[in-house]
Amino acid sequence: MIETKDILKFINGTLSDKEKAKVQLWIDSSESNREEYMFYKSMLDTSEELNDIQLVDENQGWDELENMIENSEKESRVVSFQSRLLRITAVAALFVLLFYAYNWIFIKEPLYKEITSTHVQDTIILVDGTKVYLDTASKLKYYTRVENDFEMREVELTGSAVFEVEHNKDLPFVVKIGDTGVKDLGTIFKTEIDGKKVAVENIQGLIKFFEWENEDNSMILKEGEKAVYDGGKMSRVEEPKPKPKGEMHRVEDVIEYLFHKYEIQTNTAPYADIKMNDSVFVDLNQPLDSIIHQLESTANIKYRKTCKNCYEIGVLKAK
Template identity: 30%
Template sequence: MTKELLEKYLNNRCTSQEVEEIILWMQQQSFFSESKKLGEIDWQHFKEDDVVSDEKLDSLLDKIHHKLNIEEPRTVQIKNNRLLHWISKAAAVILIPVLAYLLYTISENNRLTNQITTVTIDSLEVIAPVGSRTVVELSDGSVVHLNYGSRLKYPQNFLGESRGVALTGEGYFEVAHNPDKPFVVNTGRINIRALGTVFNVNAYSESNCISTTLIKGKVIVEKTKNNGNIETIKELIPSQHVEYEKNTGVVRSSLEQVEKYIAWKDGKLVFENESIDQVAKKLSRMFNVEIQVDKGVKEYKYTVTFVDEPLFQILELLSVATPINYRALPRIKNPDGTFSKQRILIERNKQSQTKLN
């Protein structure tokens, strides 16, 4: 054991293998005279005259090791408060890594013994940046496509009775089949449970709607009630699209062509008789802008498909199809020196309005 490795642990920079090494050292070797020398070096550096003697330090360390290695774990827990009281007094003047390590071990006994397990199941997070899509392959072989601005949290390895992930945004899931361990997508209020299937989930935090579209296989849409019980909302069949409204709890279901719900993973933007408000929301999310729609053009709807088109090209094509005009508004400089999002106003084309009158 080295002083550098102990300091690395205290600063939370150890690998899982190094954590295992430190735990083994503490359980089996920390009371050896060679290990005490690590503390004595720093003690000589930090000690002050007439505060505490070397003999008292040595006695203190012996008492700590006695508590850690001789008594039963339950006894240590019962006497933790008294032990921590006199250790904390000594720690005020004994600034040594070994003592700090031992103090941390006593006060965080349960967490320490589970350090290695915690590292192995630590969750990861993948974020699809604005303007691009991301593909993630999970440890079970499942593949997830993430749409613009989406986040997926998942464990390095799936433990327990299910394979759980958390989604914010939109994801297209190709789930590896495992009848013994269902795959569960958590969106905050709604869970989508599957065994091995292909489906799409749209759950952006700013949207009032959470939707699920099943391509093949079978999924179950569930809701966690206030008492913790699970309520089945809908069991989907292929080509079925289900929407859940957050504020009302209303559920809508339909059988239709699913292409418009999943075309985004192939770089397509599909609108089928969608209002200009819906178009503006998708474009805002896709290009990280704020699009404001004037009430004078609310009635316009669009059926069109765009393939990897830039924002202003899309707006130009929309203005050709309907009598609208768009313009970029000046950005506002924030107090920290950054600028606000690009804002775009869509309004009725004034020339077209004049002709109508």
């Protein structure tokens, strides 16, 4: 075994011929020995302290130089350890990235998700483009993708929402709400549930409103129509007709008003039996055509235009 001190003395030329031959044999015996020798030689060549060390004490100088080399080797080992640690960290990071990439590519998200609105209204756009305007505190269970084996696009609602459906005649959109279902036929509609009572309003297009367990119990709702289901019975909601505006006026007063307002002349048809004191329900704030229409519909009084500002009045046949 060659000691470090012998290698350094070999480099410095202070060994005997026998010792030199021994070191030279060691150097030539392997490539690793030669690399170690070259390492010490480069250290010695670059050391500016060697001469100072030799001037004081040769043995002390060799000891100090050996310490320098050992410290250098330790630093080299630290650097090597840091390099290995860096490589290990890089490999670990790569595995983490591969793990997440695998999950993203190969592990699909759940087929259905649920969302509960915490705002006045949340807008959810489904994967097929259907828009859902979910009212506050309402919950929607919806599909995250459309599978090939789907027979319909089904969502489930608790609460209230407006649906703007992306129509697909081959894959109908259906909302399950309570014990009922709403199937779109190309539409925008609103539906809500209160206890067991389900209400639906068709805003645009057509929808089919049906009992979930018995689709024969159903009805088609046109634009503007409403219906309710109370746990067994399904019925349409009839909107009350608006109360007509107007007041009761004498026929003579209406004719006088038209004369002054529109500067029209009227005469009574020969066959007419107009009772000028009879009362008619009419809104005099409406345009001329509307007033004439009201007279026709409420009092059977008929106006016929005979010239630019001339009208002939008569009586319609009894309805």
